[in-house]
Amino acid sequence: MTMFKLRPLLLAGLMCCAGVASGQEAPARMETPTMAGIGEGPSAPEPSQRLDAAELEAYVDGVVEAYMKRLGIAGVTVAVVDARGPLLLRGYGIATQKAVPGRVRADATLFRIGSVSKTFTYLEALKLIDAGRLDLDAPVNDYLPEDLALADDGYPPVRIRHLLTHTAGYEDSALGHLFARSPQEALSLHDYVLRHRPRRVREPGLHAVYSNYSLALLGAVLANVSGVPFEALMERELFEPMGMDVTTFREPLGEDDERTASAWLRDMWSEGFKRTQGGFEKQDFEYIAQLAPAGSASSTSVDMARYMRMLLGRGELDGKRILPASAFARLQGEPLFRTAPQATGFAYGFFRKRYGDVRSLEHGGATLYFHSNMVVVPELGFGVFVSTNTDTGVRLAAELPGLLLERYFPAARSDPPQMPAADEGEALAPYLGAYLGERRNYTRSEKLLLSTVVEVGATAGGHLTLSAGGETSRWARLSDDVFASVEGPGRLVFLRDGAGRVSGFVSPGGHDVFDRAGAFEVPGRLYALLALAGLAAVGVLAGAWLRRRRRCADAGGRSSVRWLAFTALAWLLFLALFATAFVQISAAGDAAIFEYPSTLLRVALWAALPALLLTLASVALLWRAWRSKAFGLWRKLRHTLALTAFVLAGYGVWVWNMVGWKL
Incomplete structure (x- = not known):
């Protein structure tokens, strides 16, 4: 399967029981641990020959032990074979933490x-x-x-x-x-x-x-x-x-x-x-x-x-x-x-x-x-x-x-990609932008937690770049819409729609497709809209407090302002609950995968409902604010801008299924 790890918002990819491309894709970029022996090795043996088992053992020992030390890995098991039989069967490190730690055994430790x-x-x-x-x-x-x-x-x-x-x-x-x-x-x-x-x-x-x-x-x-x-x-x-x-x-x-x-x-x-x-x-x-x-x-x-x-x-x-x-x-x-x-x-x-x-x-x-x-x-x-x-x-x-x-x-061994031509950077423009993986949830609130967004960019030297999860990899053009990894094997293949525009790409493992992300399909933009709604809500309530002793002579304008204040309160409540649920999920770590959805998250997402309904009510009453003779132009604009922030945030919440009945 492909396994998933919690990430700062909610998940940093779950994949199972989870398996990634090749069941498991390498990170976008790898800095190989420094160790003796890594690099060009002996030529491939003739069919009648076998690899030198002792040399292979020494090399694998060096690689595995270096990775274990640098990355902090408790135990590893390895098998290397050819058509005639095993070349290496080896366990490294510990399998259990007991009074006497149990060592990994190639023949008797289940992974x-x-x-x-x-x-x-x-x-x-x-x-x-x-x-x-x-x-x-x-x-x-x-x-x-x-x-x-x-x-x-x-x-x-x-x-x-x-x-x-x-x-x-x-x-x-x-x-x-x-x-x-x-x-x-x-x-x-x-x-x-x-x-x-x-x-x-x-x-x-x-x-x-x-x-x-x-x-x-x-x-x-x-x-x-x-x-x-x-x-x-x-x-x-x-x-x-x-x-x-x-x-x-x-x-x-x-x-x-x-x-x-x-x-x-x-x-x-x-x-x-x-x-x-x-x-x-x-x-x-x-x-x-x-x-x-x-x-x-x-x-x-x-x-x-x-x-x-x-x-x-x-x-x-x-x-x-x-x-x-x-x-x-x-x-x-x-x-x-x-x-x-x-x-x-x-x-x-x-x-x-x-x-x-x-x-x-x-x-x-x-x-x-x-x-x-x-x-x-x-x-x-x-x-x-x-x-x-x-x-x-x-x-x-x-x-x-x-x-x-x-x-x-x-x-x-893959031939290293040719260096990009001097004008290659301009030709990369159609590929640039944000892409959203199709391996996600579409209909429930898991959508926000399981989505993967990749940013495609370009270097000054004419390489394409893929950035996700803090890692960036470089890719060189092989042919139209096909790119080869600069750092290792792997191909990136872009797709086009009926009009000939780049619409997405196939992951190097072939097990996912990333589509061009719409304006509301990047989690970072959703968070920006929620933050904007929070600021607008604070501004609305601060203004209501400052004007609490001044009674508006226009009943229509007064009702529009009152409903906007209720809307601001609802958004602040939702945002406070959602932020707290986020902190709780982050603190829970892996346990959140088992316990989803938490009670607090349920409450938070149901709290989105009054915020959405009140936003619709405020939109319906907006005309009263604009007809009020008691409001100046600047106040009407502030009222409209605040309501616009709530509408945009509400649309983002709806797109990402952040409502209680979609848990």
């Missing part, structure tokens, strides 16, 4: 792998498609029990292929249900799919926009078609045949839950940690059983090495056929979907990312505290899995596979 879990769900779907038990182009409703059937909501039917390519058209929703704090809160897959169905907001097959709910639906389809609970199905069809002895979708849920993990597994889980005050603070277990097909799996690097070897063996492991050759041919063929011809595509759920002249099968993932990444390149016979158990581990998980590919395989 939460987040959205890497999806790849198992995808493979089982691919097997059923290849066997003719699922039709790629059949409506999903053909394979769901009647009570889970998707309603006809004005869009064409969702088909199986849409669940495999994140193109079903669902809005994003995560707060309050993506993770559960206790086993008692972990719904069954059936109940989750039924209770937490997000709205469809675009036609299926239009854009790839990452969707955890689509994977929950796919898991429900697999369970219904096979007649076996999802967790048991994965064990029977994938984990047991591959000899992945401890990998599981199960969690420690209690003896009365059929999905619970075996007792002997319970001491194998790594704890999740939060980097705090120079140390590591143990966090509670993250329950994802309700959304198991999208992200509840746990594994070791030894088991993940077997999985990657099966993929490198094109469906075969140790002489045993796991995935039919015909099914693997589908997987390694052309992607099922790309939002644009040169964008990263999806091959039956796996990301097909380009490294130089080769393409991967990969997926990343994260929970609140674990970050994982798996990159397999069949063309090179090489695979890497890495997982970290600390909230600071995203960079290491995202970047280690790429470092190894670039070091050992010239074919995986």
Whole structure:
């Protein structure tokens, strides 16, 4: 899945159980830790040769230990394989904080792998498609029990292929249900799919926009078609045949839950940690059983090495056929979907990312505290899995596979982009501006919390820049509307509307589309409007106080002023409650993800209703102020300007669903 972290307003991206491009996109920019050994490495081995395991071990040790020290990561597990077998299986750091801290063991420490879990769900779907038990182009409703059937909501039917390519058209929703704090809160897959169905907001097959709910639906389809609970199905069809002895979708849920993990597994889980005050603070277990097909799996690097070897063996492991050759041919063929011809595509759920002249099968993932990444390149016979158990581990998980590919395989190295031409800066003008990600909520108040805005700019040297979350990356033009990352692999592909204007771009991972943001679709502008409304409210009430002993002779003007004062009071109340709720959410940190919506936030958003209604009433009475002979022109203008501030803020509140009934 893709995991989310609270950010200064409310969230700084949640992504699950959350997975980011490649399941997990690297930050916009990375300053590589200084360490011996990073840089150009030996040439790629001939097919008959293997990498030098000792040299590989020394290099990976140096990279991992440097990242751990610089970024503050408690524990890491790594597997590196080629088609013949493991090259490196290693654990680093601690898995538990006990009297005697438990060390990470490659064979016996379970890490939460987040959205890497999806790849198992995808493979089982691919097997059923290849066997003719699922039709790629059949409506999903053909394979769901009647009570889970998707309603006809004005869009064409969702088909199986849409669940495999994140193109079903669902809005994003995560707060309050993506993770559960206790086993008692972990719904069954059936109940989750039924209770937490997000709205469809675009036609299926239009854009790839990452969707955890689509994977929950796919898991429900697999369970219904096979007649076996999802967790048991994965064990029977994938984990047991591959000899992945401890990998599981199960969690420690209690003896009365059929999905619970075996007792002997319970001491194998790594704890999740939060980097705090120079140390590591143990966090509670993250329950994802309700959304198991999208992200509840746990594994070791030894088991993940077997999985990657099966993929490198094109469906075969140790002489045993796991995935039919015909099914693997589908997987390694052309992607099922790309939002644009040169964008990263999806091959039956796996990301097909380009490294130089080769393409991967990969997926990343994260929970609140674990970050994982798996990159397999069949063309090179090489695979890497890495997982970290600390909230600071995203960079290491995202970047280690790429470092190894670039070091050992010239074919995986991208040519540096050419320097921009002298006049390139002028040609970049159509691309500049603010863009809003389609991976957001559209119909509820989560919209403000889950939205991502990217600013596209340009350097004096003619590079395009992408800025978000305090990070900036540079991009050089490859061809019309296509840009290559200056710092590493990755392509940025812009989209145009029917009139030929730049309307958006496809994210480098291919799993989201960013549309040009309208005037009211940038959170910063909303906050500016709310601040303006607050200032206007203070001004209105201050003026009313100063004139409290002067009675207006005009009854119409008097009523207009009175209603404007009531409107100002309502806005101040709403703004005070909303600001307090914001401070509370920020102080709660990760806990806010479980507890959303808080009681205070509910009260704050319901308080928006009287502010909106009173604003409408004041607009209706504005003509009385302008007809009043007791008011001078300057007073009428002040009255109108204050009311204009309330109207603009009210429109912003409405656009961002900041009203109580949209919680």
